[in-house]
Amino acid sequence: MSKIKKIGVFTSGGDSPGMNACIRAVVRTAIFEGLEVVGIRQGYQGMLDRNFWDMTARDVGNIIHLGGTILKTARCLEFKTPEGMSRAYENLKSHGIDALVAIGGDGTATGANLLSKKFGMPVMCIPGTIDNDLYGSDFTLGFDTATNTVIEAIDKIRDTAASHNRLFFIEVMGRDSGCIALRAGIAGGAEAVLLPERDTAIMELIEKLSDQANNKKTSIIVIVAEGDKNGGAYHVAERVKEKFDFYDSKVTILGHLQRGGSPSSFDRVLASRLGFAAVKGLLKGKDRQMVGLRGNVIVLTPLEEALNHPYFKLEEDLLEMINVLSI
Template sequence: MQYKIKCIGLLTSGGDAPGMNAAIRAVTRTAIFNNIRVKAIYRGYKGLIADEIVDFQTQHVSNIIQQGGTILKTARSQEFKTIEGRQKAYENMQKHGIDALVVIGGDGTFTGARIFAQEFNIPIIGLPGTIDNDLCGTDSTIGYDTALNTIIEAVDKIRDTASSHERLFFIEVMGRDAGFLALNSALASGAEAAIVPELETKEDQLKSLIQNGFRKSKNSSIVIVAESEITGGANGLAERMRIEHPEYDVRVTILGHIQRGGSPTAYDRIIASRMGVAAIDALMDEQRNIMIGIVNNEIVHVPFTKAIKDDKPLDQSLLGVLHVLSI
C-alpha cells in the first residue's frame, strides 16, 4: 500500500446476523482510536452505489452492542454484480475520500468484495457475519452461536408438545448448503436425529433413520432438518413419512427468520468485538482482501478466495455421537 489509511467505509451486506452491531461498534471505535475517519454505508453495496454514506462518530455506536440485526441496514444488490454498478460505487468512495472498506457479511458479500478489490485496487477487510457458519477459515461466524441458542430454546418448547401427544416432529432450521446449525442444535437439544445436506447425496438419511429403528424406545421424536433443497426440507420429509409410514403422527415446524433475530450471546459479542479491532489492525498493517477469522480462539487472516471457494467441512463424527445418544 502506497499510502496511509485515513478514512474507511463500513457496511453490512446479505442476511443479517446477531452480533453485527457489536462488530460495527468495534470497527468504528478502533478506527477513531487510531485517528482514522469512518464513513457508514447504509444498505450494503446498494447504498454504496446510491451514495447512502454518512460520517460516523463514536456516539453513533453507543448502546448497540446488545442489539440484534444491523443499524446500517442490509440489502442485496443486483446492480453491484455489474461493472457499471461497481464503477458507481468506486466513484462514491472517491467522492467521500474512502481509502478502504470493512464489509460484514457472508459468502455473497465476500465474493463481491473480492471482485471489487481486484478491479479498483481497493483494500478490503471482511468480517464473517452469517448464522450458517459456512465460511471456511474460521471456527465460528458472527451470529452462529446466537442462532444456535435460539433454535435450542424453540426445540425445548416443541418437545413438550411432542411428548404430550406422542408425535414425530420435523423441525426445519436454516442452512441451505451447510448442516452446522442442524447438527449442533440436534446434539444440544437432545434431538433424535439431524438431516444435513452434506450427507444427502451419499445416502437416503430418512430411510436410514427408519431402518435403524430410531423410535424403538420412544413415544415421541424430534428430527432437525436443514432447509436445503438437497434434504427436501421438513415438509418434504414429513410428506414422505405420511406416505411410507402412516403409523406415525407427524408434525412440521419451520423456525424461519426467528433464527436471525434477538440479542446476541456473550460469545457472539466477544468475537465480533475482537474481529472488529483486528480488521482495523489488519488495514494498518497493510493487509488487504482478507477475512478476519478465529481459529482455536486466535485471530487469523484468511484470503477471500479461501473463505468463499473452499467448502467448510462438517464434523461428521458428531452424527455418530448423536446416533449413540439418541437410543
C-alpha cells in the same frame, strides 16, 4: 506507515446477530487510531446511492446487544455490473473513503474482493452469517446465537411432543450447510438429523424411527436442515407418513426467527475481536483478507482462499453421537 485516513464499514446480504457489535468495534477502534469512519447504509446499494453516514464513537453507543444491523442491508444486482461497480468506487473516492470493512457472507466477500482487485481499494472482510459456511473461521458471526435460538425452540416443541406422543419435523436454516442442524440436534437431544452434507434415505430414516418406537420412545424430534437433499421438512414428513404412522406427525419451520434476536455473549465477543482485528489489519497494510477465529486465535485468510477453498465443518464425533445418544 498506512496512508489510510478514512474507512467505510458496511453490512450486506442476510443479517446476523452480532453485526451491530462488530460495527461498534470497527468504528471505535478506527477512531481510537485517529481515523475517520463512514457507515455505508444498505450495503452495496448504499455505495451506489451515496447513502453515507459520517460516524462518531457515540453513534455506536448502546447497540452491542441489538440484533439486525443499524447500517441496514440490501441485495444489489446493479453492483455486479462493471458500470455499477465503477460508480460505487467513484462515490466512495469522492467521499474520501480509502478502505473498506465488509461484514457479511460469501456474496459480500466476493463483491468486496472484486472491487479491491479492480480499483486497488484495500478491504477486510468479516464473516457475518448464521450459516457458518465460510472457510477461514471456525465460527462465523451469528452462528452461535442462531443455534441457541433453535435449541430454545426445540426445548419448547419437545414439551408438546412428549405430551401427545408426537413426531416433530423441525426445519432449520443454514442454506447448504448443516452446522446449525447438527449442533442443535446434539444440544436439543434430537433423535435424527438430516444434513445437506450427508445423504439420508427416507427408508433409512423410517427404519430408525421404527427402532425408536420399538424401544418405547414416546416422542421423537427430527431436525431437517433446509438444504437437505430430501426436499425440506414438509416433503420429508409426507414421505415418512406414507410408510410410518406410529406417531402423530407435525412440522415446524423456524425460518427467519433464527436470524434475529440479541446476540449471545460468544457472538458479542467474537464480533468485537473481528472488528478490532479488521481495522488493525488495514493499518498494517493488509488487504483482501478474511478475519476469522481459529482455535481461539484471530487469523487472516486471503479472500481468494476463503471464497474458493472447500470447507467441511461437521465434526465427526458429533455425527456419530447423533446415532449413539438417540437410542
